[in-house]
Amino acid sequence: MRDGQKVRLRGKGQTGPGGSSDLIVTVHVRPDPVFTREGDDLTVHVPVTVEEAALGAVITAPAPGGKIVKLRLKAGQEPGTRMRVKGRGVTTKKHTGNLYVIPQVQVPSELSEEAVEALRRFTELAHQPDVRADLLREAGV
Structure with a gap:
């Protein structure tokens, strides 16, 4: 269901001279703490280390339903590149959306002198x- 979607429950409303009316329910979906939704597609931002981003790695990402997917992060892949996992988004009557994983490089906030060198x-x-x-x-600068 989508946020703001309306559901009609026939004959479940108030009873009047013509019988029971329909009850209209508006659905409000609570935002997920991990996934964002656009249509039937889901997006998740996954932290990766500087080493993983530079050298490449197999990373794990959460998927709907408490599952995990593994993806290959290419060496030198541009930060913010969307990686598609086909068919792991929201399932509706008509089709299933995709899951998009966006690696986010986490730069260490503190480095030893040896690491700086x-x-x-x-x-x-x-x-x-x-x-x-x-x-x-x-920019013409």
């Missing part, structure tokens, strides 16, 4: 171009 060394070795250059060029 390792990241600096990684930056030197990666030879990554200016990641904001295209954005700034498009």
